[in-house]
Each structure stands twice: as structure tokens, then as C-alpha cells.
Amino acid sequence: MIRRMLPLVAGLLWASSAFAADYSLLNVSYDPTRELYVDFNKAFAAAYQKETGKSVEIKQSHGGSGSQTRSVIDGLQADIVTLALAYDIDAIAGKGLLAADWQKRLPLNASPYTSTIVFLVRKGNPKGIKDWDDLIKPGVAVITPNPKTSGGARWNYLAAWGYAQKKFGSVDKAKKFVADLYQNVPVLDTGARGSTVTFVERGVGDVLLAWENEAFLALREFGPDKFEIVAPAQSILAEPPVAVVDTVADKKGTRAVAEAYLKYWYTKEGQEIAARNSYRPRDPEIAKEYEKSFAKVELFTIDDVFGGWTKAQKEHFAEGGIFDQIYKN
Amino acid sequence: MSMQTGLATSTTQLRTYAPATDVSVAAPAPRLEIARAEPVAARRNPRTEPGPIRLIIIALAIAFLSIFVVLPLLVVFASAFSKGIVAYFAALAEPEALAAIKLTLLIAAISVTLNLVFGVVAAWAISKFEFTGKTFLITLIDLPFSVSPVISGLVFVLLFGAQGYFGTWLQAHNVHILFAVPGIALATIFVTFPFVARALIPLMQEQGTQEEEAAISLGASGLQTFFRVTLPNIKWGLLYGVLLCNARAMGEFGAVSVVSGHIRGETNTMPLLVEILYNEYQFVASFAIASLLAMLALITLVAKTVLERRLDEAEVPDGD
Numbered sequence: 001m002i003r004r005m006l007p008l009v010a011g012l013l014w015a016s017s018a019f020a021a022d023y024s025l026l027n028v029s030y031d032p033t034r035e036l037y038v039d040f041n042k043a044f045a046a047a048y049q050k051e052t053g054k055s056v057e058i059k060q061s062h063g064g065s066g067s068q069t070r071s072v073i074d075g076l077q078a079d080i081v082t083l084a085l086a087y088d089i090d091a092i093a094g095k096g097l098l099a100a101d102w103q104k105r106l107p108l109n110a111s112p113y114t115s116t117i118v119f120l121v122r123k124g125n126p127k128g129i130k131d132w133d134d135l136i137k138p139g140v141a142v143i144t145p146n147p148k149t150s151g152g153a154r155w156n157y158l159a160a161w162g163y164a165q166k167k168f169g170s171v172d173k174a175k176k177f178v179a180d181l182y183q184n185v186p187v188l189d190t191g192a193r194g195s196t197v198t199f200v201e202r203g204v205g206d207v208l209l210a211w212e213n214e215a216f217l218a219l220r221e222f223g224p225d226k227f228e229i230v231a232p233a234q235s236i237l238a239e240p241p242v243a244v245v246d247t248v249a250d251k252k253g254t255r256a257v258a259e260a261y262l263k264y265w266y267t268k269e270g271q272e273i274a275a276r277n278s279y280r281p282r283d284p285e286i287a288k289e290y291e292k293s294f295a296k297v298e299l300f301t302i303d304d305v306f307g308g309w310t311k312a313q314k315e316h317f318a319e320g321g322i323f324d325q326i327y328k329n
Numbered sequence: 330m331s332m333q334t335g336l337a338t339s340t341t342q343l344r345t346y347a348p349a350t351d352v353s354v355a356a357p358a359p360r361l362e363i364a365r366a367e368p369v370a371a372r373r374n375p376r377t378e379p380g381p382i383r384l385i386i387i388a389l390a391i392a393f394l395s396i397f398v399v400l401p402l403l404v405v406f407a408s409a410f411s412k413g414i415v416a417y418f419a420a421l422a423e424p425e426a427l428a429a430i431k432l433t434l435l436i437a438a439i440s441v442t443l444n445l446v447f448g449v450v451a452a453w454a455i456s457k458f459e460f461t462g463k464t465f466l467i468t469l470i471d472l473p474f475s476v477s478p479v480i481s482g483l484v485f486v487l488l489f490g491a492q493g494y495f496g497t498w499l500q501a502h503n504v505h506i507l508f509a510v511p512g513i514a515l516a517t518i519f520v521t522f523p524f525v526a527r528a529l530i531p532l533m534q535e536q537g538t539q540e541e542e543a544a545i546s547l548g549a550s551g552l553q554t555f556f557r558v559t560l561p562n563i564k565w566g567l568l569y570g571v572l573l574c575n576a577r578a579m580g581e582f583g584a585v586s587v588v589s590g591h592i593r594g595e596t597n598t599m600p601l602l603v604e605i606l607y608n609e610y611q612f613v614a615s616f617a618i619a620s621l622l623a624m625l626a627l628i629t630l631v632a633k634t635v636l637e638r639r640l641d642e643a644e645v646p647d648g649d
Binding site: 026031035062071074075076077095194222251 | 490
């Protein structure tokens with residue numbers, strides 16, 4: 001029986017590896033972009049083939065933004081990194097793998113799509129969650145991942161902080177607000193997708209702080225009869241950046257195609273793919289077209305409120321930083 | 330089983346008996362005598378436990394088994410087939426799934442082959458020869474059992490990562506160990522190293538060196554002795570070790586996760602793919618792969634039972 005099956009299995013396995021492209025790129029990305037890059041890679045490969053006649057195969061690796069950063073630093077041969085926040089790519093640049101001014105090499109902070117942080121609640125919004133203030137009420141269980149390991153979690157944290165600092169006008173009050181919020185967090189997963197799974201599948205918690213795209217994906221996967229998205233009046237403008245890893249691309253001779261890949265994001269087609277996957281497009285025309293898909297949220301940037309990622313990282317998430325202080329108490 | 334019931338009976342009786350003799354609390358000696366005397370009484374009639382208690386114990390055991398073993402297994406298969414048999418096979422025929430299956434088989438083939446050689450050599454050295462540092466060697470062989478798989482993976486990151494001890498040299502010579510097949514194979518070999526050796530050492534120690542000595546005194550060379558005398562004696566034990574080694578090699582998650590890099594269709598093994606698909610809300614696909622691993626576990630279990638029987642038979646003639 002097994003003997004007879006073997007040639008069949010071997011045939012199947014062989015068939016799966018027969019295809020080889022002219023170029024092969026590895027895009028190391030963060031957790032929620034899996035579906036986005038399935039679409040984008042397919043579109044880019046077709047466009048590139050049409051334009052140059054060369055075939056390109058794009059391989060994906062997904063994981064928590066922080067641990068993906070670590071892997072690239074440890075030698076994962078990424079031609080391209082598309083991570084959750086600029087600080088992570090800065091860390092890779094800090095090891096000399098790409099130029100320190102990487103964020104200037106592409107338009108719009110090298111962030112071709114943006115997102116924000118919204119709330120996902122259970123159908124009918126039983127706890128009546130409307131805005132940030134409702135998250136610190138007693139008896140509301142908030143699900144958000146661990147900011148130490150997850151990029152999305154850091155955006156969540158900074159969004160809450162930014163809201164409070166704008167509202168109360170002082171750092172101390174913002175700290176108190178965020179501390180109260182984390183009092184309501186029963187479990188910190190390591191990544192954004194982990195938290196979504198906790199909330200959506202395991203049924204833990206009343207509200208999930210999530211990337212807007214991640215919240216929409218959960219709606220698409222599980223149906224709007226189970227969950228609702230609540231957009232707060234104010235939130236943070238999350239800019240997930242993209243970059244070519246110079247040392248790897250030069251060694252593999254893929255720089256040209258890797259750069260073309262990232263530039264494709266800034267075309268109408270690329271922007272359309274972002275919008276279809278619930279990432280906010282940068283292109284004004286496409287943004288107008290998809291206007292109704294996204295809630296009107298007043299967005300503040302990390303530069304406005306926190307003076308950039310390096311500063312925010314050091315103050316809030318470094319060892320002994322503000323997050324450590326409030327989460328211990 | 331009957332021995333366990335006997336023991337259980339003796340302790341319960343001891344407990345009920347103890348308060349009665351508790352008149353002299355300070356005298357431990359009589360209790361010792363009781364402890365020695367009771368098992369004899371219990372053994373005389375080991376099934377005297379009242380019917381209801383026996384029923385409760387049996388029911389508990391069955392409930393425990395069904396909740397912790399049967400139910401999860403059923404859930405895996407039920408979820409895998411929840412959208413029908415077509416969806417099941419479609420999920421397994423996905424390029425990513427095929428790549429994961431292929432990689433898992435390749436890694437298992439590499440690590441089982443190497444550990445077969447290492448394991449036999451190590452067990453041969455330990456059981457048939459006396460040398461200094463033998464205990465140390467045994468401890469080393471056991472090390473992977475006591476180290477968390479995550480650490481086993483991280484060790485290789487520290488050694489072969491770009492920032493690791495050999496990282497610069499490897500990068501300069503374009504040798505890829507980490508986040509590629511060699512790294513995954515290394516981590517798996519490390520984690521599965523003890524299985525073959527551990528299965529063989531007790532068996533070979535029990536068999537002693539008499540047969541080998543006889544062979545050598547009859548003029549056989551070292552290799553002849555090994556292939557004609559030792560190997561036939563240990564073949565069932567060896568198969569047993571290989572089986573366990575293979576099961577672990579295919580199922581290893583932690584160590585492989587650290588060194589894999591999670592490149593889709595390239596460095597994801599089956600256990601890693603199960604997690605990835607689950608996180609992508611692709612439950613049928615996730616459980617389809619999981620069901621393959623579960624089937625592997627079932628086959629391993631059956632083969633293990635058969636081998637254990639053979640092993641028992643094999644040990645009998647050498648018992649004298």
C-alpha cells in the first residue's frame with residue numbers, strides 16, 4: 001500500500017517545486033499584512049512581467065514586527081522589509097543592513113499605505129463603547145497585544161496616550177489614563193493577530209484594540225452579524241513603512257526589481273489594492289473613491305504628539321520605561 | 330494493572346486502619362509492621378474493592394482518556410473535514426502545504442539518518458566499553474531532553490546568526506545555515522538526538538558483552554562483530570528508537586520556529602504551517618495539515634505497540 005503510494009506522493013512533491021522565476025524576492029513583513037501581500041504580489045508580478053518580460057516570484061514571511069526585525073538582523077535574507085513601524089526598520093539600519101536615511105528614499109515617509117487604531121466590539125455593542133473614555137470604565141475587558149513584542153500594540157498604546165494627552169493636556173493625566181486602560185487588559189498576546197484570535201475565536205474580552213485593516217478583516221471573515229467596528233473620534237495615524245534591504249538586495253542582485261516592487265505601491269493599482277484590503281490609501285483620487293469605506297477619524301501623528309519613534313520608544317517601551325511602570329502596578 | 334489495584338487497596342486499608350492503632354501515637358514501629366503485613370492480605374484478594382468504587386474509578390479513567398486524548402483527536406479530524414472531503418484534499422494540494430510536507434519529510438529523513446548513526450555509535454560505546462567520562466557522555470546525550478526547545482533553537486541563532494559567533498564568516502562566504510534547511514535540520518537533530526541512543530543503551534547493557542566476546546574470540550573483526558552479532562540483537566530496539574525520533578522530528582515546533590524565518594513555501598514545516606493557517610482563519614486547511622500529523626501519531630502508536638511486543642520477545646532468549 002505504502003509502496004504503491006510513494007511514486008504518487010513523490011510526483012506531487014516534485015510538481016510543486018518545478019517552477020522557477022527569473023527573480024526571487026523575500027518580503028519580510030508583520031502579522032496582519034498576509035492577505036494584503038497575497039493580492040499585491042500577484043498584481044506586481046503580472047505588471048512586472050508585462051513591462052520587462054521577466055518573471056518574479058515573491059516569497060513572504062510574516063510574524064510579530066519585533067521578532068521579524070530580529071530575524072532580519074540575525075541574517076534572514078530579506079530583499080524587502082515591510083514592517084509595522086519605522087523604529088523596527090531603524091533597528092535594522094542600525095546594524096548597517098540598509099542606509100540610515102531609508103525613510104527619505106520613498107515618498108510619504110516610505111509609508112505607501114496607512115492605517116489607524118479602531119475598536120472591534122461584539123454585535124450590538126453590549127458595553128456601549130463609543131470612544132476612548134469608555135475603555136477605562138470598570139468591568140470593560142480590553143484586548144490588546146504586548147507593546148514589548150508587537151508593533152500594532154505600540155500603535156494602540158500611543159493612540160490611547162495621544163488621545164488622553166490631547167484631552168487632559170498633561171503627561172501625568174495621560175499616564176494615569178493609559179494605566180487605567182491597561183488595568184482592564186486581562187491578557188497580552190505577543191502579536192496583533194494573536195490578540196484578534198483571542199477576541200474573535202476564543203471570545204475573550206469586550207473590545208479589541210486593533211489595526212483598522214485587521215478589524216475589517218475580522219468582519220469579512222466572521223460576518224458583520226457577530227462584530228461591529230467602533231471608530232473613536234480621534235486616533236493615531238499609523239504609518240507602516242517599507243524599505244529595500246541594501247546589503248541583501250545588492251548581494252542577490254535584486255535591487256532593481258526590489259525597488260520596482262516598492263514603487264508599485266505608489267501607482268494607482270497599488271493604492272487600489274491597499275484600499276481594497278482596508279488600508280487607507282495615500283493617493284487622493286483613490287482615497288476619494290474609497291471614502292465611504294473608512295470612518296472619519298481625526299488623526300494625529302507620532303511626530304506631533306511624541307516627537308518621533310526613537311523618542312517614543314525610549315520613553316515608553318524601553319526597559320523600565322513608562323509601560324513597564326504602569327503595567328507592574 | 331492488578332498490581333496497581335493491589336497497591337491502592339493496601340493504602341486505603343492502611344489509612345482506615347491507622348486511626349484505630351493511633352492510641353499510641355509516639356510509637357512508629359507497629360505501623361511499619363502493619364505496612365509490611367497489609368499488602369499480603371490485599372494481594373490475596375485484589376478485587377475486593379466494592380463494585381461502585383471500581384465503577385467510579387473506571388469511569389474516571391475513561392472520562393479522562395476521552396477528554397484529553399480521544400476528543401482532541403476527533404476535533405482535529407472533524408474540523409479538517411468540516412467543509413467536505415474536496416476542501417480537505419484541496420487544502421493538502423496547496424503549494425504551501427506540499428512544500429511544508431516535503432520539507433518536513435526531508436528534515437525527518439536527515440535527522441533520523443544522522444541520529445541513527447550517532448545513536449548507535451553512542452549506545453555501542455556506552456554499553457560495551459568502559460572509559461572515563463562515560464557518565465558525562467550520558468548526561469550530554471540527555472541534555473536535549475531537559476533543555477526547552479526554544480533554547481535549542483536560540484543556541485543555533487547565537488552560533489550561526491548574522492550577529493553570532495560564526496555569522497560574519499558565514500555571511501562573507503554566502504553560506505546560509507539559519508533560516509534555511511541546514512538550520513532547521515540542525516535544530517531538529519539536536520532536539521531528537523537522545524531518542525535512538527536512549528532506546529538502545531538499556532537494551533545493550535542488558536544484553537552484555539558475552540556474545541561479542543565470543544565472536545571476537547572466534548576470530549571476528551570489530552565490524553564483523555557489530556554487523557553479525559550486535560546489530561541483529563538490537564534491531565527491534567533500534568527501530569523503536571527510530572520511530573520515536575521520527576515522530577518528534579516531524580512534530581517539533583519550538584526549536585524549528587526559532588530558526589525557520591517562516592518563509593512561506595520554503596522554510597515552514599508542517600507544525601509551523603498549522604499555526605500559520607490557523608492564524609489566517611483558514612481552519613479547514615490548518616486542521617487538514619494537523620490531521621496528517623495526527624495520523625502520523627496514530628501510525629507511530631500502532632508501530633510502537635508492535636515493536637514493544639517484538640522487543641519483549643527479543644529480550645527473553647537473552648535473559649539468562
